[in-house]
Amino acid sequence: MKRARIIYNPTSGRELFKKHIANVLQKLEVAGYEASCHATTAAGDAINAAKIAVERKYDIVIAAGGDGTINEVVNGLAEQEYRPKLGVIPVGTTNDFARALHIPRDIEAAVDIIVKGDTIPVDIGKMNDSYFINIAGGGRLTELTYEVPSKLKTMLGQLAYYMKGIEMLPSIRATEMSIEYDGKLFEGEAMLFLIGLTNSVGGFEKLAPDSSVNDGLFSLIILKKTNLAEFIRVVTAAITGNHINDPNVIYTSANRIKVNSTEKMQLNIDGEFGGLVPAEFENLYRHLDVFVPIDRIRPEDRVD
Numbered sequence: 001m002k003r004a005r006i007i008y009n010p011t012s013g014r015e016l017f018k019k020h021i022a023n024v025l026q027k028l029e030v031a032g033y034e035a036s037c038h039a040t041t042a043a044g045d046a047i048n049a050a051k052i053a054v055e056r057k058y059d060i061v062i063a064a065g066g067d068g069t070i071n072e073v074v075n076g077l078a079e080q081e082y083r084p085k086l087g088v089i090p091v092g093t094t095n096d097f098a099r100a101l102h103i104p105r106d107i108e109a110a111v112d113i114i115v116k117g118d119t120i121p122v123d124i125g126k127m128n129d130s131y132f133i134n135i136a137g138g139g140r141l142t143e144l145t146y147e148v149p150s151k152l153k154t155m156l157g158q159l160a161y162y163m164k165g166i167e168m169l170p171s172i173r174a175t176e177m178s179i180e181y182d183g184k185l186f187e188g189e190a191m192l193f194l195i196g197l198t199n200s201v202g203g204f205e206k207l208a209p210d211s212s213v214n215d216g217l218f219s220l221i222i223l224k225k226t227n228l229a230e231f232i233r234v235v236t237a238a239i240t241g242n243h244i245n246d247p248n249v250i251y252t253s254a255n256r257i258k259v260n261s262t263e264k265m266q267l268n269i270d271g272e273f274g275g276l277v278p279a280e281f282e283n284l285y286r287h288l289d290v291f292v293p294i295d296r297i298r299p300e301d302r303v304d
């Protein structure tokens, strides 16, 4: 019999998952899985829980939570010799990873996808010694995501980011940075750089419109130094995907990226503080197999 380990965050989003546990376990049992649950007890716990699932050779690990929980589970699975397949039940405030893979927010529907059994391989990002699933970046603007208090975030969701963003606008300034990407070099002042794995991040659905989840490449976006009015114009254009041809923006893709700065520049990794530059980024090609609704996946992202 195959074995499934559910790792869920009982504090995620609106704490919906608990009510569904019995149903979820039953669906998995009916589908032929011996299923068990681990409720995370604190930040970081899902990393250990996933490592234990690796040691115990579970066939699949199901992360139930928001992007924070999935990030931790992936940090437990990444670069292990044996890696269980990953199922996702998106019950968080932010579920960008699930959205990029078309995994529905309805708990039962998300489990049905796991039970159906279709997977695609998905690229994972590595920044220094940590792993990310959505996006990493640096520059003043990226600092705002972790300055939003988590309570406010749960209450208001995406809106909290924007409010904080608007409040911070006047203090946004450029940072001197050097970015080496697949042998090319950007050197100069920039407002921010973003390194993305998926196409939609933090409510920007078209941030990297042509990115693929398993081509081995990051989308790299560098927003060069601008004045405040230009900055607002480019960020607004990004909502509709119209930033990619903007003269203030470098929009490209790369497998390996190195970032450094003469200034103290903070890094952000999947919305959390990720230390200071220098940083090296590597795209781990098709590193994890993730359960997806296969008929909703673009043909070029399906792998037979």
Ligand SMILES: Nc1ncnc2c1ncn2[C@@H]1O[C@H](COP(=O)(O)OP(=O)(O)OP(=O)(O)O)[C@@H](O)[C@H]1O
Pocket (backbone or CB within 6 Å): 009, 010, 011, 012, 013, 014, 040, 041, 042, 043, 044, 045, 064, 065, 066, 067, 068, 069, 070, 072, 091, 092, 093, 094, 095, 150, 153, 154
């Ligand atoms: N028992 C717990 N108590 C408090 N925090 C926890 C617990 N278990 C996990 N966490 C932390 O909660 C963070 C946020 O969780 P998650 O992403 O699942 O939910 P969320 O509601 O979507 O939050 P976010 O908006 O930050 O994404 C995780 O990064 C994890 O470190």
